[in-house]
Amino acid sequence: MRRLIPALLTLVLVGGAHAGTVSVAVAANFTAPMREIAAGFERDTGHRAELAFGSTGRFHAQIMRGAPFQVLLAADQDTPARLEREGAAVAGTRFTYATGRLVLWSASPGVVDDRGEVLRRPGSGKVAMADPKLAPYGAAAAQAMANLGVAAALQPRLVQGDSIAQAFQFVDTGNAQLGFVALSQVMANGRIARGSAWIVPAHLHAPLRQDAVLLAAGKDDPAATALLAYLRGETARAIIRTHGYEL
Structure with a gap:
């Protein structure tokens, strides 16, 4: 047992040393579920998500001016795709995390x-x-x-x-x-x-499909890639459903 305790402490310290912080720009409509998801993300992975909430259009402007966000959770699909074309997001990392109403x-x-x-x-x-x-x-x-x-x-x-x-x-x-x-x-x-x-019936407006994307500032960052993976997991998806989003 005496040999086991130092080994366990080493594992805890190593795990803590690898934990990081990811800066996330979040569409304002996704405020409540993302706060819950961030809490679960920190509990389950050790990584911490620093959240900023606002309009997708303003986030695009801020990112293009060099704001150090590492992940964007947009309220649309067009903005993440545009950031990819502009070289501000990592190609191949974009996916739809929720469809709003x-x-x-x-x-x-x-x-x-x-x-x-x-x-x-x-x-x-x-x-x-x-x-x-x-x-x-x-x-x-x-x-x-x-x-x-x-x-x-x-x-x-x-x-x-x-x-x-x-x-x-x-x-x-x-x-x-x-x-x-x-x-x-x-x-x-x-x-x-x-x-x-x-x-409002969905046929009265374009679908509110919301995409997430890894931004250039988060490329190769373990906390950023871990958050995007967590968003696709069942824990996050269950939270998203309870807040009225479709998947």
């Missing part, structure tokens, strides 16, 4: 009906959405409104946030009566946590 949500019960007809009714309350130029969920909201034929009528009432997180904040604080947000932001334990909501 857009939801029309109000923090108050009874405001949003189960067919989204509230969008056609006259009103003066603000309608929040993410900036379509910066956030894929904002682009999806714009497509949905156009396909529903309500874009022109809603235009005077629209208020835009830089990210889907800011759009959610507008509704959550009452500064907007309702808004287009990510289903994951209002779901807990497989159901809408509070307020009222309508899950």
Whole structure:
């Protein structure tokens, strides 16, 4: 036993010495599940993930200006592919980690009906959405409104946030009566946590497939490659499902 204890301590110290930290840019809609995944990642691998949340468009600009992110979890497929073409991401590492759903949500019960007809009714309350130029969920909201034929009528009432997180904040604080947000932001334990909501039919907008990619700054970094592998494992996938994403 005395011989075994030093050996076990050596294994622990070696394991700790190899643990690293990975800097991750995460689409704002994926905030809640990624915090859970990061905790599990550290528990299971010893590596630590430093998370920054924001709009995919702003992350692209920051990465191209030299921001030291090692992994990007985007809210779309186009941005990781574009980073590959621009030489800022490692070719062959891109994959879809989740497919999101857009939801029309109000923090108050009874405001949003189960067919989204509230969008056609006259009103003066603000309608929040993410900036379509910066956030894929904002682009999806714009497509949905156009396909529903309500874009022109809603235009005077629209208020835009830089990210889907800011759009959610507008509704959550009452500064907007309702808004287009990510289903994951209002779901807990497989159901809408509070307020009222309508899950926007998927055919009304382009699919919200979200890709992850290894960035050039993370090339050959063990913690970065370990995180991408962890995202594809069943522990992470189970968390992703519980937050309303499809796989």
